[in-house]
Amino acid sequence: MLVLEKNALSEEIESLVNQFGKERSALLQILQAIQRKHKHISDFAQQEVARMMEIHPVEVNSVVSFYSFLCTQPKGRNIVRLCQTISCDMAGKEKVEETVQRELGIKFGQTTKDKRITLEFTNCLGMCDQGPAMLVNEKVYTKLDPETAINILNEIK
Amino acid sequence: MELEKIKKKMRSGPVLFSEYKLGEGVKKALQLGRENILFELKDSGLKGRGGAGFPTATKWMLSGASLSDKKFIVCNADEGEPGTFKDRVLLLEYPELVFEGMIIGGYTIGAKEGILYLRGEYEYILKSLEDFLEMLRKDKLLGNNILGNENFSFNITIRLGSGAYVCGEETALIESLEGYRGEPRNRPPYPVNTGYLGHPTVVNNVETLASVPHIILKGGEWFKKHGTDKSTGSKLFSVSGDCDKPGVYELPWGTSIAELLKVVEAKNTKAVQVGGASGICLPKSQFNRVLGYEDAATGGSIIVFNESRNMLKVLKNFMEFFVEESCGQCTPCRIGNIKLLEAIEKIENNDFTFSYINNLKELGRTMQLASKCGLGQSSPNSFISILENFKDEIFGLNGKGKNNG
Ligand SMILES: Cc1cc2nc3c(=O)[nH]c(=O)nc-3n(C[C@H](O)[C@H](O)[C@H](O)COP(=O)(O)O)c2cc1C
Ligand code: SF4
Ligand code: FES
Numbered sequence: 413m414l415v416l417e418k419n420a421l422s423e424e425i426e427s428l429v430n431q432f433g434k435e436r437s438a439l440l441q442i443l444q445a446i447q448r449k450h451k452h453i454s455d456f457a458q459q460e461v462a463r464m465m466e467i468h469p470v471e472v473n474s475v476v477s478f479y480s481f482l483c484t485q486p487k488g489r490n491i492v493r494l495c496q497t498i499s500c501d502m503a504g505k506e507k508v509e510e511t512v513q514r515e516l517g518i519k520f521g522q523t524t525k526d527k528r529i530t531l532e533f534t535n536c537l538g539m540c541d542q543g544p545a546m547l548v549n550e551k552v553y554t555k556l557d558p559e560t561a562i563n564i565l566n567e568i569k
Numbered sequence: 570m571e572l573e574k575i576k577k578k579m580r581s582g583p584v585l586f587s588e589y590k591l592g593e594g595v596k597k598a599l600q601l602g603r604e605n606i607l608f609e610l611k612d613s614g615l616k617g618r619g620g621a622g623f624p625t626a627t628k629w630m631l632s633g634a635s636l637s638d639k640k641f642i643v644c645n646a647d648e649g650e651p652g653t654f655k656d657r658v659l660l661l662e663y664p665e666l667v668f669e670g671m672i673i674g675g676y677t678i679g680a681k682e683g684i685l686y687l688r689g690e691y692e693y694i695l696k697s698l699e700d701f702l703e704m705l706r707k708d709k710l711l712g713n714n715i716l717g718n719e720n721f722s723f724n725i726t727i728r729l730g731s732g733a734y735v736c737g738e739e740t741a742l743i744e745s746l747e748g749y750r751g752e753p754r755n756r757p758p759y760p761v762n763t764g765y766l767g768h769p770t771v772v773n774n775v776e777t778l779a780s781v782p783h784i785i786l787k788g789g790e791w792f793k794k795h796g797t798d799k800s801t802g803s804k805l806f807s808v809s810g811d812c813d814k815p816g817v818y819e820l821p822w823g824t825s826i827a828e829l830l831k832v833v834e835a836k837n838t839k840a841v842q843v844g845g846a847s848g849i850c851l852p853k854s855q856f857n858r859v860l861g862y863e864d865a866a867t868g869g870s871i872i873v874f875n876e877s878r879n880m881l882k883v884l885k886n887f888m889e890f891f892v893e894e895s896c897g898q899c900t901p902c903r904i905g906n907i908k909l910l911e912a913i914e915k916i917e918n919n920d921f922t923f924s925y926i927n928n929l930k931e932l933g934r935t936m937q938l939a940s941k942c943g944l945g946q947s948s949p950n951s952f953i954s955i956l957e958n959f960k961d962e963i964f965g966l967n968g969k970g971k972n973n974g
Pocket of ligand 2: 900902946
């Protein structure tokens, strides 16, 4: 990472710490904000959070590693999470899965070369009456079939 | 009113989906005072809708009696049990009930702060909830001196989860709010005494809180006219799977599985999973059982399977869920769920003995006893009930072969 980028990230984290506070109970909110913007929480970001909140970096890492929506490695600009739980599975999740993989040329768990999309599975999204369901970043899409799923993915930048 | 715009569907039901006007519950509560609120709540027999079924009045009394300068009301909107989506409907379409339940709770136990823990997957609901809170502040239903009452100020903040089912467990939820890994704590101490940041904390499910304004307004007597002696009131059922009309239904407790299947227009039903992945799977012969704390208890998840479904595949999906979602803190759950999943794979490959399967059912019973929290205590439920209730299909004992789905 360039020094300039590092400085910018440090400043950003500093302002998050100012906004949410230095108490431990603010940690998850701060990490969520970093994740939302950068799609991952780098080692450097974790160290900076630890330094500014005056806790050990391992404490920060232990929290990041616990939550499935937080990660340490860079992902695509858009994270697509297809529900893999039973009701969506029965509603045709497998067909959507296969078509999406073929169309993007990657498997679930991978990111497209142009960093546009990361494909992931997730557990029940609370949309079981309208499956198959998926999240694109924080937006939810329901009643998918292979065609609608592809159309949605083609539209995201 | 803005509220009308948010409402997407006209719903109707005996309690939660009955008519309600914004602010009436809080207004009545402030007139009644703490003692009478607790009386009505106790009289109603309301029990927690999040799964465990603890009497709500008792929970509120215990935390009300705790001495502390700070107390909290936490609304558990982590709704992650497979097949459950009723809290999403309440949050989107009836936020007034949920928030007023929290405000009334705050008034009753002496808390000034409420926190709604919204699962990360529901981030798309956040904006409408924040807007609603803003409206409540304008209407003096939230903030300083609520409805002009000098002795009552209450605020609500919303915090997001980050994709961990176990954070729905109340002590894991508190850990998460405090900025830690969502690992359940030993209980006791219970949150009513030692909760968020060490202060007395009431954690209630979205639906539990949403029932409160109706009870306060119309009385405990009215509430318990619905349902059964042990399960008073109504319940929201989230129905999905093989039926023509999936969705959220408000029905009185005591409704039988067969009746529910009729309502949702399910045909050729072979099995019904009651209570989500942590619940039990009932075969046709048990469809006369009734939904309620005294018989088939559930947080509301109902998944319907028709004759074409392969129950071993269903079970595998559930066990994969638990292997992923176990927090890994205690051995029976961390290792046990992996062993149960391995067994399913062995059955799939026809590479098992019946004594091995019986040992694993025994392991399941050990997990139910020895796991630290409800996740590991209930994850063997579907393993045991599916293998017992569908053994002919799964082990090919009826001659149809095991892969008939
Ligand atoms: C693994 C696990 C997940 C849970 N998830 C939820 C949940 O998403 N929502 C909820 O209200 N309760 C959930 N619970 C139950 C809570 O621990 C707690 O009993 C409940 O929030 C209390 O509220 P109530 O008394 O109003 O039901 C879960 C329990 C366990 C063991
Ligand atoms: S039972 Fe499972 S989820 Fe609960 S504390 Fe133990 S390992 Fe964690
Ligand atoms: S099973 Fe996919 S949203 Fe619930």
